[in-house]
Amino acid sequence: MSKPAVLKLDDKEFEFPTIEGVEDEKAVDFRTLRSVSGYVSFDEGYGNTGSCQSEITFIDGEIGILRYRGIPIEQLAEKSDFLESSYMILYGDLPNQTQLDAFRASIRDNTPVSPLMGAALKGFPSDSPPMGMLGAMLSALSCYSPELATNDRAKDLENFDQAASTAIAQTATAAALAYRVTKGLEGNQPDPSLSFHDNFLHMMFSEPGKAYEAIPEVSRALDLMLLLHADHEQNCSTSTVRMVASGGANLFASVAAGVGALWGPAHGGANMAVIKMLEEIKASGDDGSKFIEEAKSGKRLMGFGHRVYKNFDPRAKIIGQACDNLLNKLDIDDPCLDIARHLEQAALADDYFISRNLYPNVDFYSGIVLRALGIPADMFTVMFAIGRMPGWVANWREIAMHPKMKINRPRQIYQGPALRDYVPLESRT
Numbered sequence: 001m002s003k004p005a006v007l008k009l010d011d012k013e014f015e016f017p018t019i020e021g022v023e024d025e026k027a028v029d030f031r032t033l034r035s036v037s038g039y040v041s042f043d044e045g046y047g048n049t050g051s052c053q054s055e056i057t058f059i060d061g062e063i064g065i066l067r068y069r070g071i072p073i074e075q076l077a078e079k080s081d082f083l084e085s086s087y088m089i090l091y092g093d094l095p096n097q098t099q100l101d102a103f104r105a106s107i108r109d110n111t112p113v114s115p116l117m118g119a120a121l122k123g124f125p126s127d128s129p130p131m132g133m134l135g136a137m138l139s140a141l142s143c144y145s146p147e148l149a150t151n152d153r154a155k156d157l158e159n160f161d162q163a164a165s166t167a168i169a170q171t172a173t174a175a176a177l178a179y180r181v182t183k184g185l186e187g188n189q190p191d192p193s194l195s196f197h198d199n200f201l202h203m204m205f206s207e208p209g210k211a212y213e214a215i216p217e218v219s220r221a222l223d224l225m226l227l228l229h230a231d232h233e234q235n236c237s238t239s240t241v242r243m244v245a246s247g248g249a250n251l252f253a254s255v256a257a258g259v260g261a262l263w264g265p266a267h268g269g270a271n272m273a274v275i276k277m278l279e280e281i282k283a284s285g286d287d288g289s290k291f292i293e294e295a296k297s298g299k300r301l302m303g304f305g306h307r308v309y310k311n312f313d314p315r316a317k318i319i320g321q322a323c324d325n326l327l328n329k330l331d332i333d334d335p336c337l338d339i340a341r342h343l344e345q346a347a348l349a350d351d352y353f354i355s356r357n358l359y360p361n362v363d364f365y366s367g368i369v370l371r372a373l374g375i376p377a378d379m380f381t382v383m384f385a386i387g388r389m390p391g392w393v394a395n396w397r398e399i400a401m402h403p404k405m406k407i408n409r410p411r412q413i414y415q416g417p418a419l420r421d422y423v424p425l426e427s428r429t
């Protein structure tokens with residue numbers, strides 16, 4: 001039993017239990033703080049708040065550790081693939097052959113979207129942001145498959161396997177269709193003979209009479225990129241999914257909210273922002289040297305820094321290597337990639353970035369990999385969402401299965417006007 005924490009407030013002492021995680025993370029359990037003392041804890045940005053106890057993903061940002069269900073990301077990147085790791089993230093353990101075959105079949109069988117959903121996607125203007133279309137379509141899954149989205153926790157859990165496969169598979173289908181709409185192209189029907197990633201590339205890039213030809217290195221890079229994004233504990237979008245789920249909302253409504261949370265440039269939008277930044281640097285005639293100086297006085301070097309990783313981002317190490325291999329294999333000559341390499345080297349040797357623990361994060365390289373795969377920049381955050389879907393779904397399930405789950409409801413410290421009277425319209429200036 002760990003020792004309780006003692007807090008002295010207004011000359012009174014209060015004791016609070018402490019909690020230890022399996023990797024020795026320590027927390028003070030302040031759940032009774034307000035009821036016993038009248039105070040609440042204040043932690044804007046939640047940098048110090050454990051919002052839940054979870055069994056899915058472990059991160060130690062100080063030393064660059066990321067594990068899904070206990071297994072290091074390095075091992076999964078080398079030996080597993082996106083769907084096998086997704087199964088483990090969802091259900092807790094690596095699947096045996098029968099379970100894996102059944103899961104792959106379920107993903108394949110749930111890949112085609114309802115024709116109504118295909119038609120709805122066609123109704124979006126061709127200049128729509130694909131993230132906006134994806135969020136709308138995931139939310140609309142509760143209309144196309146209402147039996148999987150009842151907002152009755154017991155029923156939704158009964159149908160969880162089907163709902164999870166639908167969310168993972170149809171995120172990829174909706175993403176590819178969204179891309180085709182923005183290009184003014186007809187959608188491609190899924191090809192059930194292909195793997196998850198090759199089918200995605202086919203749905204994106206096949207043309208009438210000219211099927212997309214998979215290049216093994218491209219397929220592997222895409223699968224790796226998805227696997228590396230599959231979960232990342234209580235980040236902004238996953239916390240959003242849990243928040244929505246805590247109110248009892250169905251899986252599709254919860255993950256649709258995750259898409260909205262992921263969209264911003266400080267989170268999933270960073271991979272797109274990296275490429276935008278590289279293109280702007282190129283257009284200005286800079287090789288990155290001028291930009292590095294500007295990033296020390298206000299501008300953000302996109303793809304650098306992380307709220308949790310303060311040493312290195314283990315995903316960045318893996319994808320950085322894969323990025324090099326891919327570019328060499330495809331023999332790509334892209335000035336933006338030269339600028340990226342220059343920025344990376346300059347920042348890693350510069351005291352401003354070193355002293356603030358600013359290292360390349362996964363998005364610095366994933367943007368470059370996606371560009372090399374021929375995926376346009378406005379689809380990058382959508383690609384992140386396809387990868388993150390298993391993590392969101394697993395977090396929804398953890399909430400739904402929690403026997404004592406309460407609605408998530410933070411408090412605030414009110415700093416607005418003190419009590420004042422209503423002023424009639426005619427008396428206002």
Ligand code: CMC
Pocket residue numbers: 232235265266267268270295296299300301302303304305306307308356358361362363
């Ligand atoms: N470029 C230049 N300076 C930076 C950067 C950057 N990318 N990131 C942080 N800083 C500076 C910041 O100005 C501050 O300096 P000072 O102490 O002099 O005021 C210091 O470093 C600490 O910054 P912070 O904003 O307090 O750090 P944070 O932990 O709140 O922010 C972050 C983390 C990821 C939002 C931020 O580093 C950032 O905006 N990076 C660029 C966007 C990006 O790549 N986001 C993707 C994150 S990885 C994907 C994901 O998991 O969602």
